[in-house]
Amino acid sequence: MNFTLKIWRQKNGADKGGLVTYEVKGISPDSSFFEMLDMLNQQLIGQGIDPVSFDHDCREGICGTCSLYINGRPHGPLKGVTTCQLHMRSFRDGEAIFIEPWRCGAFPVIKDLIVDRSAFDRIIQSGGYVSVNSGGIPDANAIPVPKHDSDASFDAAACIGCGACVASCPNASAMLFVSSKVSHLALLPQGRIEAERRVQNMVATMDSLGFGNCSNTYACEAECPKEISVANIARMNREFLAAKVFAEKEKKVSFSL
Amino acid sequence: MALAGLFLVVFLLVHLGINLLLLANDDGQAFSAAANFMGTNAVIRVMEPVLFGGFLLHMLFGLLVSFRNRASRPVRYQHKSLSETSPLSKYMFHSGIIVFIFLVLHLIDFYFIKVGLVAPPAGVERHDFYHRSLALFADKGYSAAYMVGFLFLGFHLNHAVQAAFQTMGFNHSKYTGAVKAGSTIYSVIVAGGFMIIPLWFMISR
Ligand code: FES
DSSP: OOOEEEEEEOOSSSSOOOOEEEESOOOOOTHHHHHHHHHHHHHHHTOOOOOOOEEEEEESSSSSOOOOTTTTTTTOSTTOGGGOOOOOOSOOTTTTEEEOOOOOOOEEETTTTTOHHHHHHHHHTOOOOOOOOOOOOOOOOSSSSOOOHHHHHHHHHHHOOOOOOHOOOOOOOOOHHHHHHEEEHHHHHHHHHHHHHHHHHHHHHHHHTTOBOOOOOHHHHOOOOOEEEEEEEHHHHHHHHHHHHOOOOOOOOOOOO | OOHHHHHHHHHHHHHHHHHHHHGSTTTHHHHHHHHHHHOOOHHHHHHHHHHHHHHHHHHHHHHHHHHHHHOSSOOOOSSOOOOOSTTGGGGGGHHHHHHHHHHHIIIIIIHHHHHTTTOOOOOTTTTTTHHHHHHHHHHEEEHHHHHOOOOOOOOHHHHHHHHHHHHOOOOOTTTHHHHHHHHHHHHHHHHHHHHHHHHEEEHHO
């Protein structure tokens, strides 16, 4: 198969950048999207051109490192897969493929298609800790959890933090990501202890980093490679409202010897 | 924005109920009685500024959120987005602006005349909403513009009602389907209900 690639090239954060057109020929329909890009890079190196930088690590859809906004959709045209799980048979022979980095003020471009997603790490950090007792391994079912809650929690925990939700959202909102992180802890008894504080801190950090607001277009749910549901966003809103309205004032303890 | 919006949703139903009285074949008696009640009842008088506040809050938050959302993506994509979205949800700002323009014209045509800011047309007393409506609906251009205004309000509401539930934290595996269907039914009833009135006058006269 042959393709015309229109790839966003940008030397660094300060560079303006722009789309550059490349041709790749003789690509197997069974090669992955990244193998195709690897072949392009091999070709560019041969021509003495700086190869295209893009993020990837596990190449099996579990680490959340890969990104790429392909033909107007994060992770390309297939539903429920990451870019590393995409194959060239999902494209037409001779097709022009636009490849751009995630676009969001909170995700600045580092180089070409690589963006800095440490904003997500900062949100997670602001969520704080979960209280767990050290010592012996507790019995697996020492704390009973309703089946529905554990299922919903595990579904939310499937989030790999790739940022496709932000990339697809017309408002560059991070609500699906943050809500899945809030949900997977809030749904389990072990996560309830710090739940009120966690949701308020994570939402405050998300807002301060410049992500947009949710206007319920649900593009995030449609594009999430792990198919995380927007029901998590409603759950986070619920948790947040309840915490804001009902959370008791924390008692200040002053220490004296 | 969602809370103020849900408040406006209730108001629209009351307004529609009264307007449908225009269709009663009683020379405007029922409609005028209802309009008179709304203009004199103490509770309604108190609710009037609350309603204006509701509109203002809804629009202010809407604008604020829209500007913040635009600012959160300073560099835009070159390829247009092909992501699947909830129908018309991307155009809430646009439909909101059209409804706002309609609302301003509507206030000039009725409310401003009532409070004496705008002089009523010759032969119509400023509290006589019935004859004012008849005169306006006799104009085909006005009727068409009126219907277009409500068509966009319908688009706005179709997304808005279910989205407001989601924003307030209501998303339930059993009931969300019903909320979404209810949102669509509500928007069809409101938009259709208001649009029937000029249509009726066009056909019956
Ligand atoms: S490279 Fe790990 S998810 Fe794609």
